[in-house]
Amino acid sequence: MLAKRIIPCLDVRDGKVVKGVQFRNHEIIGDIVPLAEQYAKAGADELVFYDITASSDQRVVDKSWVSRIAQVIDIPFCVAGGIKSVEDAGRILEMGADKISVNSPALTAPSLINELHDVFGQQCVVIGIDSFFNEASGHYEVYKFTGDESRTQQTQWQTQDWIAEVQQRGAGEIVLNCMNQDGVRKGYDIAQLKAIREVCNVPLIASGGAGAIEHFADVFKQADVDGALAASVFHKGIIDMQELKSALSAQGIPMRKRHSLGEGL
């Protein structure tokens, strides 16, 4: 049976892993490569690296760390941030990333999704969406340039409509970051994820709000997401990966088990 995925997310700025609260006040957590290695060894199913400065600074930052990560880890990983063209994506994939995730540039030029799909295949194309629940309007609204507070802006898209659009254009997976919950560790936005699940036929990854083991159990059971992404609970050691996976497994949520294997070379 296909296992549900636990996905630590590492926000990257200038080659260091950082973590902010609701996208602000970034603090440095550590070097990328040893952290990536540590998560892979601890049993993470996949890793996501977000270069949080790239899109909003209008530059493609040095991505040589992608290759260094590909050399040491043996689980899949996805790179996001500043990928604006087929050429940008090609460079990241050539360095050994399994998937690329596009957020703001897809909102600026949606045809980029079709191009990435046609050149690299649907399985490589992840669309990241920053979605904010507007209490006044009662709508889920898509934002862009969320990496830089001064440039963050609301788009014309309601989240459900954007989800339909990106799927039709060839997205292979969607990471939905629920902005109201991000970094506050009070649980995933179950209501929003349930609503989005109904219109999402590709794998859906929940992001934003994980603070306790029960939050993971809730999002898998109630919103039927394929994976749950989290950052600070892992970086700060609030949740232990193996403890999390055992607890979810005990609640009937399919988790990858690791077998002891035969001899090496």
Added chain:
Amino acid sequence: MGQRIVIVNTGCANISSVRFALERLGVSVEVSSEDNVIKSADKVFLPGVGSAFAAMQSIEAKNLTATLQQLTQPVLGVCLGMQLMVESSAESRDGNVNCLGLMPGRVERLKAGDLRLPHMGWNTVKAQSDSPLFTGIPDDTYFYFVHSFAVPVYERTLASCEYGQPFSAALEYKNYFGVQFHPERSGEAGAQLLTNFVNM
């Protein structure tokens, strides 16, 4: 161990990750699209991601079809590389693309029912027959998959997986082996499978 291991440069994207995975095992590898280099290798890897149509175009542009059909040493196709080993695939605009024909079989779109496509993530694999490729790998070991097309279970199926329907997770025919999953991204289990192949 002094073996010559060559990864065929198909022009597809996962060449680096396959190379790094082999280097982690301590073997050195060469990436090539040269007929004589590929033919003189002890072991050959055929990687691939993307669509069958685009990959076959790239292979034909590099004049590699005959080279790959003439190999007699162990060859391991990975993901799309495995799908290219059979006769044909449904993955193209008109629903048919001729593949390398290294073994019988056809690639069809996964019929996943209510389940999401692509089939993406870690799933369990069951061996259907004994093969040195799965030595030391128990049934129900998890491997990492990303695909929407697959070869149905048939007489060349070496291991199967289930996602809405059973499909071939691994194939074997003469010196040709293929895996639908990504051993280079499947943790310890993947490393074991790559080790088994290198040790053949």
